[in-house]
Amino acid sequence: MASRPSRRARKSAPRARRRLPMRQLLPSLVLVALMAMLMLRGYVHNEILADHRVQPPASADQVPKEILEGGPVIDTRSGQGTSLKVPDRELVLTFDDGPDPTWTPKVLDVLRKNDAHAVFFITGSMASRYPDLVRRMVAEGHEIGLHTFNHPDLSLQSKKRIDWELTQNQLALAGAAGIRTSLFRPPYSSFAADMDNRTWPVTEYIGSRGYITVVTNTDSQDWQRPGVEEIIRRATPKGDDGAIVLMHDSGGDRSQTVAALDRYIGRLQDRGYEFHTLTAALKAPSAHTAVAGMDRLKGQAWVYAVQASEHTTGVLVVGLAVIGALVIARFGLMLLLSVLHARRVRRPNFRWGPPVTEPVSVLVPAYNEAKCIEQTVRSLMESDHPIEVIVIDDGSSDGTARIVENMGLPNVRVVRQLNAGKPAALNRGVANARHNLIVMMDGDTVFEPSTVRELVQPFGDARVGAVAGNAKVGNRDRLIGSWQHIEYVMGFNLDRRMYDVLRCMPTIPGAVGAFRRSALKRVGGMSDDTLAEDTDITMAMHRDGWRVVYAENARAWTEAPETVQQLWSQRYRWSYGTMQAIWKHRRAVIERGPSGRFGRVGLPLVSLFMVLAPLLAPLIDIFLLYGLVFGPTEKTILAWLGVLAIQVVCAAYAFRLDKEPMTHLISLPLQQILYRQLMYVVLLQSWITALTGGRLRWQKLRRTGAVGLPGGAPAAGTQQRPQERKPVG
Incomplete structure (x- = not known):
């Protein structure tokens, strides 16, 4: 009678592994990849994790007086809040919410035509989708600032979510242009005088993360589309005052903004104004630092993945x-x-x-x-x-x-x-x-x-x-x-x-x-x-x-x-x-x-x-x-x-x-x-x-x-x- 193998021998005997056939594995991987591409697209298009709530105004008794009465550039990196104003006859044009494939190129064309420079506060979602426009901004001498990834009201977010918005925004910028920036503008922000008890702690925290907060002191309100001349009137500072002017190159029909910008720059240049980036106007070091190594590779991988999701979705729509x-x-x-x-x-x-x-x-x-x-x-x-x-x-x-x-x-x-x-x-x-x-x-x-x-x-x-x-x-x-x-x-x-x-x-x-x-x-x-x-x-x-x-x-x-x-x-x-x-x-x-x-x-x-x-x-x-x-x-x-x-x-x-x-x-x-x-x-x-x-x-x-x-x-x-x-x- 043949002896049975010992328990130890049975345990040590290699077991045949069941492998999923390639003809079944590949379709499964294709399905998973398609779903991943669609989820990524939903995330980049602010359809996942987006928060569009906006806090109503609150009291400002906890905001330092020097901030409320100061300039639109707020620096809390040292733990003490200080503010700066733009010198006279200096205009810093700022554009929020881009880049946009339709309007941003037209804005850039007008700026180049008039030999003017600006600051573009980009969102990570748009920068991931249109990295070539970010590269063009940098190549033509403009300055980049962060405007979060998904454009939420940060006063409603946790510190973890704020860090995530900043990190993702920097990741998109690194992948698109190979740089980091120290400039930041909170979504839904306005004048320094409008800072309140909800937004000020966010500004302090942003400073602790190494960012300078840039608001505005001259709002064109171009998003209302009030007409070309009205946009110019609202964007024109009093006398010879310097100003940070808020405009938008994304978020809707910006044809009035583009038309007003061409006239606006010419008129203000005739009055002796110069259009510089923020750091140039303040005679400060550049806000940009180069990104290399693994951080650069991560950014590029992110942008490539987003581009793949965009193209995949486009193909699926055609399909x-x-x-x-x-x-x-x-x-x-x-x-x-x-x-x-x-x-x-x-x-x-x-x-x-x-x-x-x-x-x-x-x-x-x-x-x-x-x-x-x-x-x-x-x-x-x-x-x-x-x-x-x-x-x-x-x-x-x-x-x-x-x-x-x-x-x-x-x-x-x-x-x-x-x-x-x-x-x-x-x-x-x-x-x-x-x-x-x-x-x-x-x-x-x-x-x-x-x-x-x-x-x-x-x-x-x-x-x-x-x-x-x-x-x-x-x-x-x-x-x-x-x-x-x-x-x-x-x-x-x-x-x-x-x-x-x-x-x-x-x-x-x-x-x-x-x-x-x-x-x-x-x-x-x-x-x-x-x-x-x-x-x-x-x-x-x-x-x-x-x-x-x-x-x-x-x-x-x-x-x-x-x-x-x-x-x-x-x-x-x-x-x-x-x-x-x-x-x-x-x-x-x-x-x-x-x-x-x-x-x-x-x-x-x-x-x-x-x-x-x-x-x-x-x-x-x-x-x-x-x-x-x-x-x-x-x-x-x-x-x-x-x-x-x-x-x-x-x-x-x-x-x-x-x-x-x-x-x-x-x-x-x-x-x-x-x-x-x-x-x-x-x-x-x-x-x-x-x-x-x-x-x-x-x-x-x-x-x-x-x-x-x-x-x-x-x-x-x-x-x-x-x-x-x-x-x-």
Whole structure:
């Protein structure tokens, strides 16, 4: 008897670490990065942590008299409050709240034109977004002062928040221009005489942090937009007095400020005034000191991150506009063309051509289908159209072939082969088929008695090479099944009506499709070049000049995935296979003649609606979340509800066309929020797999065999079994 390893040995044995696959890790990182960029944008745009409260005036009995009666430059760095005034015939122009991409360059142009200099009290949020303007200010000899990061009233903030505002403001300045400054102007400040018991302690604390507080003694009140001449009048000091003049280069329409500034400087220069920076006017050392080393790198990293968030948000906004246009265009086309399709095929005298009564070969590729194969075959035996059934056992290990053989049914044959994959099984079935019309179905699908007959009637038109049937979800009682039921009825079948009218059907569903043998032979049969052999063969049919149409009454009932993992695996294969098929048939875009119609119309539509649109669709929900948190909330909710309303209309019409009860549409809003995100991650994962050159293997989905005969009871037993086939080889 072999001895068991000791406990110590078991503990010391290395454990295999479960690593998240790169194809799942990268989409997750992309989502996290996008959310981080949006949060950073919300922070920089004063939508996070912003405090717009303003304290009402208070008493000033604690403010030193020399401060209240002194000048606009207040220095408390030594612990004692002193103030300074600007000398006569010296004007210090100051501009608050910038830099602004529209008005700051115009202000700088006027200053340069008149050889004047100024002090710009910048906010960290604006400096982070427009660092090039800060660099221009410094390069043209202007002085920079801090105006906090998010422009809060500091008298309402804690010392910790004040430190944070200053630090972030300096960080943005260091990243933008590589300097620090010792000048500071509190938001909502005015004259020194207006200092009160709430603002004075802040000024003292600011001084203890090494800053000189600069208020004003001449306010242009340009923010009121009183007119150009009125701005000039208010900004003009009395007599020859020196002054610190308050203007704004941001925060709204500053066209009057720019117009007034040009006249103002000229008039005051004619009176002998000079326009200097604050330190130049006071004959003091420069307020700027260079930043180097790690502090400089931190600032640059911050500015680069903000720039990335701005560009990312800009791209997302463009993406939202694109997806909005695509959604509206797609739904509009679906509704319009579906109505035309339904009216055409439902006319009493509509015929594809002479009635098709010839026998049909039905191919059922099967790999470990023991739970479903019997009910699948029995559903075919109820067909009201003459058929032969060929079950191609693709190397099953669960007795699938034996189950069919033991049924002893007439016109049912079993063809066995070593496991080679679904395309090979279908090609083997075609080789063994006796009839010219071939119907293909999955081993877990059941047909209605009229399905085969309805499916082959379009072959009365000699131009038709393949027919898509109406695949329906049988297990729709659970939430995931209900969501897929909505998707099948609304997305797949409305899409197929639209593509039918446009004559560019992209996919014959594997669950229910029919082909001419001659058409299959001309395109080389089923191919294993892609994981979406049904899409691949359909595109090949189009390129060979055949028509591919949709038969709405050819219904097949299939079992949809019942867990998120199964759904993920299936849709991952579908989306990746679709990308492979699009790439394989990309030359259809430049082909001419009737076969080129698919390349000119179908391939672009498939790329837009099946690849690009699902990838961008979550932007609707991302901006819903962003709008709910940061605003404007009401407009955001209305826009989202508008998109939802369009989808509800389309879904209701699709359900009406298919004669389905509307009760399942109750879950549509939740489907749009949750299901869309899952499809987004799956599609992003497929993109990453494609771009990195990865090879996706067939995914094994496990089924319950719960979908029974139409109108009948589900199959007995709920034991799960593998569904998808192994990879070739």
